[in-house]
Every structure is written in C-alpha cells, then in structure tokens.
Amino acid sequence: MTLMRNIILHDPTLRDGNHAVKQHISLNQINSYTSLMDTVGLDVIEVGHGLGLGASSLQLGMTECTDREMLQCARKNLKRTKLGIHITPGYGREKDLEIAIEEGVDVIRVAAHCTEADITESLIKGSIKHNKEVYGCLTMSHMADEHILLEQTKKIESYGAQGVVLMDSAGSYTMEDVKRKITLLAKNLSIKIGFHAHNNMGMAVANSLIALEHGASIIDATVKGFGAGAGNTPLELLVAVLTKMNYSISVDLNQLFDAVDKTSHFMDISNSTITTNNIVSGLYGVFGGFNSHVVRLANQLGIDSKLIYKELGRRQVIAGQEDLIIETAYKIKHSLIKEKI
Numbered sequence: 001m002t003l004m005r006n007i008i009l010h011d012p013t014l015r016d017g018n019h020a021v022k023q024h025i026s027l028n029q030i031n032s033y034t035s036l037m038d039t040v041g042l043d044v045i046e047v048g049h050g051l052g053l054g055a056s057s058l059q060l061g062m063t064e065c066t067d068r069e070m071l072q073c074a075r076k077n078l079k080r081t082k083l084g085i086h087i088t089p090g091y092g093r094e095k096d097l098e099i100a101i102e103e104g105v106d107v108i109r110v111a112a113h114c115t116e117a118d119i120t121e122s123l124i125k126g127s128i129k130h131n132k133e134v135y136g137c138l139t140m141s142h143m144a145d146e147h148i149l150l151e152q153t154k155k156i157e158s159y160g161a162q163g164v165v166l167m168d169s170a171g172s173y174t175m176e177d178v179k180r181k182i183t184l185l186a187k188n189l190s191i192k193i194g195f196h197a198h199n200n201m202g203m204a205v206a207n208s209l210i211a212l213e214h215g216a217s218i219i220d221a222t223v224k225g226f227g228a229g230a231g232n233t234p235l236e237l238l239v240a241v242l243t244k245m246n247y248s249i250s251v252d253l254n255q256l257f258d259a260v261d262k263t264s265h266f267m268d269i270s271n272s273t274i275t276t277n278n279i280v281s282g283l284y285g286v287f288g289g290f291n292s293h294v295v296r297l298a299n300q301l302g303i304d305s306k307l308i309y310k311e312l313g314r315r316q317v318i319a320g321q322e323d324l325i326i327e328t329a330y331k332i333k334h335s336l337i338k339e340k341i
Helices: 013-020 027-037 067-077 094-102 117-128 146-158 175-188 204-213 235-244 253-263 276-284 288-301 305-315 322-340
Strands: 008-012 044-047 082-087 107-113 133-139 163-167 192-196 218-220
Touching (some): 008 192, 013 027, 067 082, 117 133, 133 192, 146 163, 192 204, 276 288, 288 305
Parallel strands (some): 008 044, 044 082, 082 107
16 A cells, blocks of 8 residues: 655755765765756755854854855756755854845755744744745754644744754654654644654664654655764665655655765765764764764863763753863863862
8 A cells, every 4th residue: 555645855965964074065066966866856955054054164164165156056956856955043144045045945944942943933934935935943852842842833833834844953862752742743733744863873764754654744864864973864764664665755766776876976975883972962862963072072181972972961052052062071071080189
C-alpha cells in the first residue's frame, strides 16, 4: 500500500553543512551541488551560513562568499527545485532578507530559540508581503515541553506562516519525545509541521519517521548527514526507508544514489562517524556546532571535553553564546586546579 500523504523533502546540506567545514563551502561547490541535485526531485535546497543569512562574522565564522553570491550561484541552477534560506532575527536583519528576495528565493524560514517565537513576527510578515513560502522554525526544541512548543507555534501560525519546523539542534530527542510533541502540534495547528533532526545519538532517521507517522509533512535531510555535530538525517538513508515503506515521495531513489556518489568528486561531505563527544552533546542537549570549540579548548587546557559539555548543558548555552564556552572551560580548569591544591 502506498502512503499518499504529500511529504516535502527539504535539503539544508549547503546551509547546515557549513557548520561541518567551519563555514568554508565554496561557490564552486555550491554550483556543482545545485546543478547535480536539481535533477533528483527534492522540494527545496537551502543555502547559506550555518546560522543563516547575515550570520557571517568573526564570532560565528566567516563564510567563503557573501549571501548574495551564494544565492545567485544556487538560483541559476535550480530550475526544478525551490531555493530556500534560513534567517534568525539578530543574526539576520531586514536588509539581509531583502537580498534573498532580490535574488529570487522561493522558501524563507525564520528561526528563533524554542521559547522566543515573538521575534519572528516581523520577518515572517515581511516575507509574506513578497508572496514567498514562509515557515517558522523553533531551534533547540528539546529545551521546551510540548505545551510550551504548542504555545510558541500558535504564535507562528498567527503571524501567517504556512508551517512550523521543530529543530532538534542538539540531536537530543528520543522517539517518545518526537511522538509526544508532533502529535500535540498536529492536533492543534492548521498549518504544516516539519521536523529537523540531528544524529548525535543515532536517532535521526528513526525520529524523522516517527515525526511523519504522527503528523509532520516536512522532513529535513542532508546528503550523507552533512551538518553540525554528528550531522543531520542522511538524505539517501531516509529516502531509501521511505521508498521501502511505500511512502509517496518526489525523489527517485536511483537518481539520488547516483547524485550522492558524485558529490564525492567535489566535496567531502561525510559525517559517517558519531564520536563520543557527539553522543555527550546529545545527552546533555548541547548544540552540535559547538564541537570544534569544545575540543580545541579541552586540548588547550588539558581537560576532559565531556566536562565542558556537561556544564554547557546545565547552563543551557545556545548557538550565539560561543563566548560562554570559553568561560565555562576556564572555570572547569580553575576548579580542577583548586581540587589538587
């Protein structure tokens, strides 16, 4: 039996994947990827800095090219697939959104921390005025229970967004978490629901399937799981399972396999190993994109990286607070020195 519900496959390989290479995806790689992947039947391909439009900076990482250059490069190649962007108020501003609109973006996602949906209102309403497909995203959504998430997604719905995406930014969700949260949203919202998984505890494909079973219709996935931390839901694995389960999807599995194999010619986009740091990040609910900072400081100070992750989780540090990683590491080092005295 074919499961006919329309599933939107959203590919943020060229955005979330930027986290994995310290924001160094090049224009040549964007050109090659979008040319290749436009043929396989994906609904949306997203480009940009890992934290979205306007986020390129010394603190958050400098991209190889400007937002406008990335959008122009992708736009000229995407004929069948929609061009998407991610923007977080504070990192990205109205002027950054204007650039995306000028360059012909199709899908705009406005993101906020899971308890701060209010800050998305202006950019969501501004995007709607330009007749764009607009979604709200709630990041680090493991930090809020289902009732808070419903309250926040109701706000996004009231702003006129066509859907809302729960982002498991730390790869911390269990299948029960997904079931409970997606089910409540599906029962109470009239807009589309999406799920963006990370694979820190090896649950990304399973959690994506649970999301679909309980009311989601948008699933994010990247080639070979290329993304922050242990990576995202691997696109080729997800499509293979959906095909096996007879879901009706627009992606041709054999074409996708061929395209994925060809990506190795121009990009190293493998996140095939889940490290112990990735697992600890998921256990403590810490943003996977912090890994390079944590490892560097742990090596520099001669302390266990897992102690840093544990304290970051206790303090509920989120993306954009990278300075607190340094503070936390030095406090741990100081505490260990005091214990030895």
